[in-house]
Amino acid sequence: MNNLVKRGASKQFEEGAEALPLDHVAIIMDGNRRWARERLLPRAAGHQAGVKSLKRLVRYVGERSLKYLTVYAFSSENWQRKEEEVSYLLKLFSDVLDDEFAELAENKVRLRFIGDLERMPAKLKNSMLESMENSRENTGLNLQVAINYGSRLELTQAARAIAMDVKRGLVDPESIDENMLSRYLYTADLPDPELLIRTGGEMRLSNYLLWQSAYTEFYVTSTLWPDFKPEDFDLAVSEFSHRNRRYGGD
Ligand code: FPP
Secondary structure (H helix, E strand, C coil): CCCEECCCCCCCCCCCCCCCCCCEEEEECCCHHHHHHHCCCCHHHHHHHHHHHHHHHHHHHHHCCCCEEEEEEEECCHHHCCHHHHHHHHHHHHHHHHHHHHHHHHCCCEEEEECCHHHCCHHHHHHHHHHHHHCCCCCCCEEEEEEEECHHHHHHHHHHHHHHHHHCCCCCHHHCCHHHHHHCCCCCCCCCCCEEEECCCCCCCCCCCCCCCCCCEEEEECCCHHHCCHHHHHHHHHHHHCCCCCCCCC
């Protein structure tokens, strides 16, 4: 099966209202800078176009009643980018949160940020915590934004937290199993994603949801994130629905 799908997907779900065959889609939104470079625009324009693309998709998956969408916005490795780009991205996240939260809340979106929020600038961190708290009761789409996220860090922090609980006498080491470890992750209350979409054509996980994607189907498209449209999402879901998921069995 060639899972690198060429750019320019055709529309698959013309009827649109068909029930989705899955609850949780994770996305690695890659290719903003290449999109800008192709147009001789500054990087910032690529990230702005990335925000538009995310807004379009959030609206669409909300209409399709998807339960969980988890997007990779900023990895723990992204701090290595030029300071100017990092500052731009952090300011963009802050502005988007300020500008878009009301519409998200109106659409009953529950927002969660997953990652190590401690390193975030105080104002952004407070807005993130506040928006999570203020959307806690919302019953629509669960939107997770991974920010300063890295799976190895997440697993390391979980291991440390379990060790601390063992030390305090709260956890019996014999009782540590997969379910318990899952409960110490940022994604504790969430089901694992059934489908992980990566735009921009790279065939790697980039330290994203390593534990949670043990049995997740991967779909890589060379479409760059700003160009990723509802029909591209539908195409990924359509391909997912034809996969034979065996979970290591026959
Ligand atoms: C990937 O493109 C994207 C990012 C590093 C993160 C930024 C994402 C957005 C701005 C989308 C909106 C997100 C939120 C939460 C508002 P890249 O910079 O790696 O591009 P390249 O692969 O072409 O270098």
